Amino acid sequence: MRRPSKPVTVGGVTIGGSSPIVVQSMTKTDTGDIKATLKQIEELREVGCEIVRVAVPNDKAARALAVIREKSPLPIIADIHFDYRLALDALEAGADGLRLNPGNISEPDKVAIIAREALQRRVPIRIGVNAGSLPQEFKPELPLSERLVEKALEQIRFLEALGFDLIKVSLKAFDVPTTVAAYRSIASKMPYPLHIGITEAGPPPNGLIRSSVGLGILLNEGLGDTIRVSLTAHPREEVTAAYEILKSLNLREHGPILVSCPVCGRAEVDIAAIAREVEKVLLKIEKPIRVAVMGCVVNGPGEAKEADIGLACGKGRAVIFKKGTKLRVVEEEDILSVLVNEINAFSA
Amino acid sequence: MRRPSKPVTVGGVTIGGSSPIVVQSMTKTDTGDIKATLKQIEELREVGCEIVRVAVPNDKAARALAVIREKSPLPIIADIHFDYRLALDALEAGADGLRLNPGNISEPDKVAIIAREALQRRVPIRIGVNAGSLPQEFKPELPLSERLVEKALEQIRFLEALGFDLIKVSLKAFDVPTTVAAYRSIASKMPYPLHIGITEAGPPPNGLIRSSVGLGILLNEGLGDTIRVSLTAHPREEVTAAYEILKSLNLREHGPILVSCPVCGRAEVDIAAIAREVEKVLLKIEKPIRVAVMGCVVNGPGEAKEADIGLACGKGRAVIFKKGTKLRVVEEEDILSVLVNEINAFSA
Numbered sequence: 001m002r003r004p005s006k007p008v009t010v011g012g013v014t015i016g017g018s019s020p021i022v023v024q025s026m027t028k029t030d031t032g033d034i035k036a037t038l039k040q041i042e043e044l045r046e047v048g049c050e051i052v053r054v055a056v057p058n059d060k061a062a063r064a065l066a067v068i069r070e071k072s073p074l075p076i077i078a079d080i081h082f083d084y085r086l087a088l089d090a091l092e093a094g095a096d097g098l099r100l101n102p103g104n105i106s107e108p109d110k111v112a113i114i115a116r117e118a119l120q121r122r123v124p125i126r127i128g129v130n131a132g133s134l135p136q137e138f139k140p141e142l143p144l145s146e147r148l149v150e151k152a153l154e155q156i157r158f159l160e161a162l163g164f165d166l167i168k169v170s171l172k173a174f175d176v177p178t179t180v181a182a183y184r185s186i187a188s189k190m191p192y193p194l195h196i197g198i199t200e201a202g203p204p205p206n207g208l209i210r211s212s213v214g215l216g217i218l219l220n221e222g223l224g225d226t227i228r229v230s231l232t233a234h235p236r237e238e239v240t241a242a243y244e245i246l247k248s249l250n251l252r253e254h255g256p257i258l259v260s261c262p263v264c265g266r267a268e269v270d271i272a273a274i275a276r277e278v279e280k281v282l283l284k285i286e287k288p289i290r291v292a293v294m295g296c297v298v299n300g301p302g303e304a305k306e307a308d309i310g311l312a313c314g315k316g317r318a319v320i321f322k323k324g325t326k327l328r329v330v331e332e333e334d335i336l337s338v339l340v341n342e343i344n345a346f347s348a
Numbered sequence: 349m350r351r352p353s354k355p356v357t358v359g360g361v362t363i364g365g366s367s368p369i370v371v372q373s374m375t376k377t378d379t380g381d382i383k384a385t386l387k388q389i390e391e392l393r394e395v396g397c398e399i400v401r402v403a404v405p406n407d408k409a410a411r412a413l414a415v416i417r418e419k420s421p422l423p424i425i426a427d428i429h430f431d432y433r434l435a436l437d438a439l440e441a442g443a444d445g446l447r448l449n450p451g452n453i454s455e456p457d458k459v460a461i462i463a464r465e466a467l468q469r470r471v472p473i474r475i476g477v478n479a480g481s482l483p484q485e486f487k488p489e490l491p492l493s494e495r496l497v498e499k500a501l502e503q504i505r506f507l508e509a510l511g512f513d514l515i516k517v518s519l520k521a522f523d524v525p526t527t528v529a530a531y532r533s534i535a536s537k538m539p540y541p542l543h544i545g546i547t548e549a550g551p552p553p554n555g556l557i558r559s560s561v562g563l564g565i566l567l568n569e570g571l572g573d574t575i576r577v578s579l580t581a582h583p584r585e586e587v588t589a590a591y592e593i594l595k596s597l598n599l600r601e602h603g604p605i606l607v608s609c610p611v612c613g614r615a616e617v618d619i620a621a622i623a624r625e626v627e628k629v630l631l632k633i634e635k636p637i638r639v640a641v642m643g644c645v646v647n648g649p650g651e652a653k654e655a656d657i658g659l660a661c662g663k664g665r666a667v668i669f670k671k672g673t674k675l676r677v678v679e680e681e682d683i684l685s686v687l688v689n690e691i692n693a694f695s696a
Contacts, residue, residue: 028620031613055613057644079612081646101646132647132654174607174651176596180568200642200651202608203623205556205585209592212557213564220528220565230610232623232641237553238610244557248524259522260550262578262586264427265379265403272376275551275580293580294548296405298429298449299480303522303548306480 002222005193008124008166011075011096013050015124015168015226016193021219021251022226023242024051024195025235026079031061031068038071040235045073048254049239051226053077053099062089069094077126081133084110091117097168099126102155103133111155115164124166126195127155131173144173145181149189156190167192168226172199176214183223193225194218203232208241215245256282256347259292259303267295269313274336281340287347293339309342311335322346350570353541356472356514359423359444361398363472363516363574364541369567369599370574371590372399372543373583374427379409379416386419388583393421396602397587399574401425401447410437417442425474429481432458439465447474450503451481459503463512472514475503478547479521492521493529497537504538515540516574520547524562531571541573542566551580556589563593604630604695607640607651615643617661622684629688635695641687657690659683670694 007017015022025044029036031054041052056062056078069076077097078090082104090098091114098118105111118125129152131144139147148171159167169192171182179198187194198214201207211229218224227245229238246252260275261267275293282291292307294300297314301321304310310321318335320327320342330338355365363370373392377384379402389400404410404426417424425445426438430452438446439462446466453459466473477500479492487495496519507515517540519530527546535542546562549555559577566572575593577586594600608623609615623641630639640655642648645662649669652658658669666683668675668690678686 026610026612028611028615029613037613057614061613079614081614104646130647130650132642132650134650175598176564177568177598200607200609200640200647202606203620203627205552205589206592206606207608208553208556209560209589210596212560213568213593213596216524216561216564217568220525220561232608232610232620235610241553241557244554245561248558248561250523250525258550258554259548260555260580261548262374262580262583263376264374265377265385265409266405266427266429267376272551272580279551292548294480298452299478299548302478302480302482 003187005225006165006191008168008193010051010077010124013075019225021224021246022050023048023239023246024053024226024228025049025238026053026228028235031055032064034064034067037064037068041068041072041074043236044239047236047239048243049074051075051077053079055079056086056090057081059089062086062093065090065095066093081105084114087114088117091121091123095123097124097126099128101128101130101133102151103129103135106155108158111158112162115159115162118166119164122166124168125159125164126168126170127152128170128195129172130199131178132199145178145185148173148182149186152186153189156192168195170195170197172197174198174200176210176217179214180217183218184221187223194223195226195228196224197228197230199230201230204237207231211241212245216249219245219249219251253288255288256285257288257290258282259290259307261295261299263295266298267313268315269295269318269332269335271295271313274311274339277336278339278343281343285347289343289347291343309339309346311339351535353573354513354539356516356541358399358425358472361423367573369572369594370398371396371587372401372574372576373397373586374401374576376583379403380412382412382415385412385416389416389420389422391584392587395584395587396591397422399423399425401427403427404434404438405429407437410434410441413438413443414441428453432462435462436465439469439471443471445472445474447476449476449478449481450499451477451483454503456506459506460510463507463510466514467512470514472516473507473512474516474518474543475500476518476543477520479526480547493526493533496521496530497534500534501537504540516543518543518545520545522546522548524558524565527562528565531566532569535571542571543574543576544572545576545578547578549578552585555579555581559589560593564597567593567597567599601636603636604633605636605638606630607638607655609641609643609647611643614646615661616663617643617666617680617683619643619661622659622687625684626687626691629691633695637691637695639691657687657694659687
């Protein structure tokens with residue numbers, strides 16, 4: 001059951017309520033390099049990214065933001081730390097959303113100025129707390145998960161008192177149990193949408209695994225309205241991973257699904273090679289087709305029948321199924337070509 | 349809270365009870381090719397695999413099993429389908445465990461013969477139900493998750509009636525919510541350890557993501573005593589992924605942990621390149637060291653201080669921390685060499 005939340009809209013994309021869980025990422029270019037940043041935003045759009053965040057660490061980046069915002073095909077969130085004036089510059093540049101870190105901008109008068117400007121423009125603010133930037137002196141008697149929660153609630157209460165409620169909240173740590181505990185705790189304490197992520201998860205494959213475990217647990221409990229997978233890699237991989245996580249829990253459809261057996265001593269055909277080739281073909285398909293590539297008679301026919309297009313191999317030959325019906329038997333050397341033709345025909 | 353279970357021992361490795369969650373994999377070689385199979389078992393042992401399963405689809409494989417068992421450094425589980433005589437041959441060959449699929453061996457007289465022989469040798473049996481090989485006519489009125497549960501319980505009751513209780517149970521499907529529902533349901537209906545996995549998850553990265561989501565949810569609920577990640581890839585990747593899943597939930601220690609930021613427009617040093625190099629160095633380290641590679645002053649110093657060895661970059665220079673204490677400031681060109689030296693010294 002998804003947690004109910006009060007939706008906000010970022011540049012036309014609604015987050016929270018009953019909206020689909022939104023996939024976002026962040027550019028890794030120098031924001032001041034307008035061309036490189038717009039190129040990366042386009043690469044992110046191509047793989048299905050729905051909102052993009054850019055760092056605004058200095059005046060040059062803030063100036064670039066106006067051009068980036070104008071030319072970007074996706075809503076832009078400005079990531080602000082330390083200097084509240086950069087938040088004002090980002091709003092002036094047309095940012096669709098702000099991310100503020102209460103760990104480094106918390107002076108009431110400065111937050112109040114930002115909130116007033118943001119409210120006038122109806123621009124949402126994400127209160128983005130991160131374990132790595134939580135002041136050491138902040139409630140040291142509490143466990144880390146509750147320190148994250150308390151820091152966010154402090155800022156939420158302050159914004160609410162100013163009449164500002166276009167809020168999203170994130171509470172990120174590297175440690176999965178800490179992150180899960182924090183989101184669970186805050187979920188019932190405030191009504192705003194949750195932006196979820198595991199911070200600094202590192203490069204793939206390990207960063208993928210850690211993010212999938214953490215986000216999988218949260219999403220499975222109905223927590224999370226927008227997701228960002230943090231990887232030390234091209235941000236395109238963050239977006240494709242986010243969709244795979246959502247697909248594995250049947251929360252979004254996005255392109256093909258490949259079911260393929262891990263291969264064992266029972267396989268009589270080179271299934272791994274076929275699966276790799278099929279994967280390449282599927283990369284070009286946008287339709288949510290389900291393909292099964294199976295090596296033997298144990299689970300092969302069963303899984304192949306459940307797929308849109310399924311392959312179940314035997315000794316030197318294979319059966320191809322379409323929507324549960326046996327389509328034809330093919331010799332080993334023809335398996336790949338026939339399978340690819342059927343996949344392409346189905347997705348056409 | 350981990351689910352209590354009645355432990356069983358497979359070739360000296362205890363599964364269930366309060367034992368650490370056991371990591372297992374399966375060879376992908378032709379089992380009849382003794383040399384290739386033993387080589388792959390050794391490759392699996394090197395990355396920390398604790399139990400290995402081999403397919404026994406025919407007489408040749410059953411004969412090879414005796415030699416493999418004798419020379420293997422790891423306990424061997426024989427994977428049996430369709431033909432109950434292969435289970436008897438595998439026991440005769442010295443298998444440390446059997447996996448039977450009630451979807452294709454369920455005739456009472458045959459299961460009884462296997463159970464009698466296994467009991468005499470104190471060899472555990474995994475009742476391994478798989479969505480792909482569940483007979484279509486079996487309780488079609490129930491949802492798939494409950495069909496998996498009912499099929500396993502049927503076999504459990506039958507074995508118990510024969511006085512056989514050296515049991516483990518798995519209920520695998522490709523669909524994560526189905527798999528999670530099945531394990532949750534059976535957890536309170538019988539006392540035996542759970543072998544968990546998401547079947548036919550496909551090649552990495554998508555297979556890794558699906559497995560991490562599914563196994564992460566189960567493990568986080570205390571379900572799972574042994575884990576196998578099924579990937580269409582070299583089985584070594586199944587083992588390293590299994591440990592990363594367990595590490596992300598603090599359930600096992602196994603080698604280093606790398607915390608590294610995803611990089612953004614704020615980074616002033618090439619963090620991704622440093623992270624990639626550090627990752628290569630960490631591959632050779634067995635000690636559970638925690639290393640942080642961070643790009644800027646936002647979360648950098650905080651995360652770097654939490655690590656055993658931490659790097660927080662600024663403009664053209666970086667600070668290296670050891671166990672929370674600032675060790676030294678290094679110029680950009682020296683970052684990698686100094687960092688690697690400190691990591692190696694710490695792990696020595």
